[in-house]
Amino acid sequence: SDLGVVLVGFSGGQCKEGVDAAPTALVQAGLLDQLRDDLGYKLHGDASVRNYNEMKPASDEPHRGMKNPRAVSAVTETLASQVYEQARQGRMVLTLGGDHSIAIGTLAGTAKAVRERYNGREMAVIWVDAHADINTPETSDSGNVHGMPVAFATGLATSQERDIFGWLTDEQKISTRKLVYIGLRDVDRGEKKILRDHGIRAFSMHDIDRHGIGRVVEMALAHIGADTPIHLSFDVDALDPMWAPSTGTPVRGGLTLREGDYIAECVHETGQLVAMDLVEVNPNLEVAGASETVRAGVSLVRCALGDTLL
Ligand code: DIR
Ligand code: MN
Ligand code: MN
Ligand code: MN
Helix, strand or coil: CEEEEEEEECCCCCCCCCHHHHHHHHHHCCHHHHHHHCCCCEEECCCCCEEHHHCCCCCCCCECCECCHHHHHHHHHHHHHHHHHHHCCCCEEEEECCCHHHHHHHHHHHHHHHHHHCCCCCCEEEEECCCCCCCCCCCCCCCCHHHCHHHHHHCCCCCCCHHHHHCCCHHHCCCHHHEEEEEECCCCHHHHHHHHHCCCEEEEHHHHHHHHHHHHHHHHHHHHCCCCCEEEEEEHHHECCCCCCCCCCCCCCCECHHHHHHHHHHHHHHCCEEEEEEECCCCCCCCCCHHHHHHHHHHHHHHHCCCCCC
16 A cells, blocks of 8 residues: 655754654664565655755744744644645655654644545544643743644644744644543643643553553544544654663653554554654664664554554
């Protein structure tokens, strides 16, 4: 089957250099070759990694506390149309980031394509992450946009400035009712209030300890409902640093690699996956385990795209 691949070398949604090098590292580790040769995908899209860090507006002063707001906005607006272009042709879309701010663009692209292809239907989003990434500019302590993509994608954060996410239209937005989190363990106070106030379904590591990963994935998929197109946005920091140490904001007490792979396998099994993001792999951090982290990323994508153990 057909797979649109979008390779996003971008780090402007957070403060550490190196996360822009992830797509190259993942490709060099053989990910795309394996998808083609082992899993039988026909690949579409730019074969080379685009350096989105070069999309720098002349001036980019902080706005409502956001750092690099115009750069992140320009990158994600471009990405939205790149992803849409692939998705509207009925291709599954794989985006390799980059930091998680890029999901503002990828979700916008698939949400619009899904509405067009499925008679106005809303897609579901499974957000696998240690963090909720649902800060508004006003609740964020860091000003890093990678902590805000879900707020913009759901319309909980809005903007009047066209060049600072004001380009987002309603048809590009997602519903909080079809959003589900897995793996949370580092959620800011303001984010907890947002999750509570909007009744957003979230499975933390506590829930995984209590019910086991099998039951949690079952409940997450039941919440979404059968027959709903799914966008899987996978932050590698959902995995425990034991498995994925080379990431910008590691948090201990996370998923094992097998639990991460299991989530991805189950999403594949639904037959409803329309897009996947893999983000926050940073192969350049001064920690041991960069290659392990890249290999973990390769494994997660393979599982989501249909690799089986037997
Ligand atoms: C924190 C950390 N909640 C923030 N977020 C991270 O900056 O908004 N997201 N690391 O990936
Ligand atoms: Mn995270
Ligand atoms: Mn992040
Ligand atoms: Mn994230």
